[in-house]
Amino acid sequence: MTESSRRHSITTQPALPDWVIRLDEGATLERAVMSNPSLCQTLAPWLRLLGRRRRRLQLGALLLLATVASAIGLLALSGWFITATALTGMLLAAGVAASLDVYVPGGGIRFFAVARTVARYVERLYNHDSVLRLLADLRARLFAVLAGLDGHSLARRRASEWLNRLTADIDTLDGLYLRLLAPPVVALLAILGVAGFLALFVPMIGAWVASILLLAWCWLVVGQARWGLAPSRRRVASLDQLRGQAVETLQGLPELVAFSTLERQRARLEAEEAALYADQWRLGVRGAFGTALVGLVVGGTALLALWLGASAFQAGQVSGPVMVMMPLALLAMGEALGSLPAAFTQFGASLAAAERLNALEAAPPAPLGGARPLGGEVPELVLDKVGLRYPGALTSALHDVTLRLAPGERIALLGASGAGKSSLAALVAGQLSPSAGQVSVAGTPLGELAPAAWREALAWQTQRLELFDDSLAANLRLAAPDADEAALRRVLALVELDDWAATLPQGLQTRVGESGGLLSGGQARRLSLARVLLRERARIVILDEPFAGVDAAMAARIAARLDAWLEGRSLLYLIHQWQDAAPLPGIERGYRLVEGRLESV
Structure with missing residues (x-):
């Protein structure tokens, strides 16, 4: 495509993805998703790419789990220790003989405090280094795909669209591990671990906590993803189109001014920008709902654990320090669940980016692909x-x-x-x-x-x-x-x-x-x-x-x-x-x- 033809193509609208057309026609989100390749098929190539660094990613997930476990241990043990210390002091003031070993729990609190700080620092450093390595893998893979495309495939898209594939789509997928894979697994393990720990003292509390938190986890992972699927996918398409039109507007500015079409192009850009902002607002509201839900669920389960723990304390099943420890342990679950709403509300963007990059890999290869050598003479x-x-x-x-x-x-x-x-x-x-x-x-x-x-x-x-x-x-x-x-x-x-x-x-x-x-x-x-x-x-x-x-x-x-x-x-x-x-x-x-x-x- 010549420079002139690229500039004149500013006024043409690129074909929208199939899913956008169906949504604009009023079809349900479920029909649009079902008509596309399955989730596993879409993400499988990129999950296999992540699998090349499996051990590194597993270690990063363990560091993330260690951070969450340290936070839970710090709050739970601190609550137990403060309550036990207060009760022991009250008994001594009343003239009752009592004793408390402050060294073991005090050492445990210091351990969890230091472990949480160190684990958080090392986890951030290590996992972000892993993401940079994955980003290099993703871009190298895309470069290899682009180098193998023939001229027909390259001519189907404008230069701005290829740039968007190489930057925005890859940047969307590079967080697949750090936002969509490791955090939900760690949160699920934390839920099972805390519920099992509480069940050791009061099985009913463990059962209620597991039921409520697992339901919340399912909504935060599956519900938020489905709720944000349509606007996050539209956002990717709108952003792609807006970037392309902005670049080509600047490239074709002399022609737009000469033919008095600059205002029309500006109006088109403003309309595209308004649609993008509308979807960003929808995603912001839905992400905020998920964040509020995390606070409500964590606070509600802590209150429930306190109420059931108080009943168990009155029945003589648990001590006062244990009764206080249980709701405080649950308050730390906010750290495990807090990152899920924003990540999974944007899940559609990652899915759309994967689909677009998969389409590149499915494009016909370049004509040259054989293995025959060529002699040193001048060939016919x-x-x-x-x-x-x-x-x-x-x-x-x-x-x-x-x-x-x-x-x-x-x-x-x-x-x-x-x-x-x-x-x-x-x-x-x-x-x-x-x-x-x-x-x-x-x-x-x-x-x-x-x-x-x-x-x-x-x-x-x-x-x-x-x-x-x-x-x-x-x-x-x-x-x-x-x-x-x-x-x-x-x-x-x-x-x-x-x-x-x-x-x-x-x-x-x-x-x-x-x-x-x-x-x-x-x-x-x-x-x-x-x-x-x-x-x-x-x-x-x-x-x-x-x-x-x-x-x-x-x-x-x-x-x-x-x-x-x-x-x-x-x-x-x-x-x-x-x-x-x-x-x-x-x-x-x-x-x-x-x-x-x-x-x-």
Whole structure:
């Protein structure tokens, strides 16, 4: 997709996910969820990724459990000790002989206080380090997926959408362990542990506590997730769309101002923003309800335990200190349950992010994926009745194209903008798969070649130049990472950029700006050509308008040097009209692409 087409696509609305359409039509949330892959299928790839660090995550969960257990032990033992001390003092004041060992419970209180502080610090440090490692795993996996996509798949989405996948979706999934897996497991173990501990003294209290807290746990995990599913999923889609439109509004600002459509675009952004804020408000209210429920349940169970404990005390089943200890132990459950409402109210966002990333992995792989090597000689390139149609396009980009590039031959391919020259080059480079016919190299179908072998044999100067906001040297070394400074200056001399580079204050370390924005059009074009000249092992070369923006005299001088470098290599030369081929000698044949059909010149 060209820069112009990307900018004009600002006014188009991207297709909404299937679940959004169904919800907008008034279907129930249950129907929308049931029509999508199951929860296990959606999260399974990411849970398997977490499983690679199973031992580390288990240790992190144990640290989290140790923090909660220390908090429960601290409150419970403190309540018992304070009450026992008060009762012992009252007995001594009344003249009754009494004694209390203050050293063991006092030591226990100090132990739990220090253990809670240390466990909390180590848990935060360790688990956040684990999350950063998981984030690296997630991004590495997504980079691998993106690198394997073909041009059709990449063209389906705008650059802002790919950026959102790489940042927002990954950032949503990186908390899968720390928010959605470890806390509910730890909370469940804490509920069972506290209920079992209380049951040792009064079984009825343990039973009531277990029943109430387990019901609360089910709501906080399952109920909050289902309640927040629709708005949290809509929020992800709205945020994706809003980010994309904001980025493309800035990119297309001159066109929007020129065509007086800026206010309309701003109104669209404000409407999308209002919908996002509405869903965030809904999620905030539902999360606040869950937090309030935690406080109500924890306080209610503590009050119930106190009442039942008082009855047991009157019946002589428990002592006064134990009666006080039981509700205080339950008050510490707020620490175990407190993080669940906010996390599970946003569960739909994690599910939506997983679904979107799963869809990327299900996309067709790039055409290159074989294992056959390629010999060191210059290979023959053949396109046999090749057709190409982009997904959703009204017409085919290429129709029944047959072309043979013999070893060492130079062919010019002419055509107006949009005729299909760049599409044909992308087929040859292996970025696209033909809809019909076959591309073969040295008699081997392109898809059967090892990707590394074909990339080493091919050098391609694209129409868009692909310059990054980095130094001159870094942009050149994209073609040859091991190239030394002498090699860089040599290729710059071939395109007459060496004297200019020598005058720069930072020399080869001078930054070129985003997309080469700090260079003139001719300088950017020559810099991309210099990068091609670093590909010494290339045996087939594709040049797309190499002299655009370069004056005729300079083009003739560079072409003479380029002619020597191309000796023994095959060349596919993409130009608009035959006159553009004049600077470069040795062009043996010419073809013209007209609406995707190949004609001899």
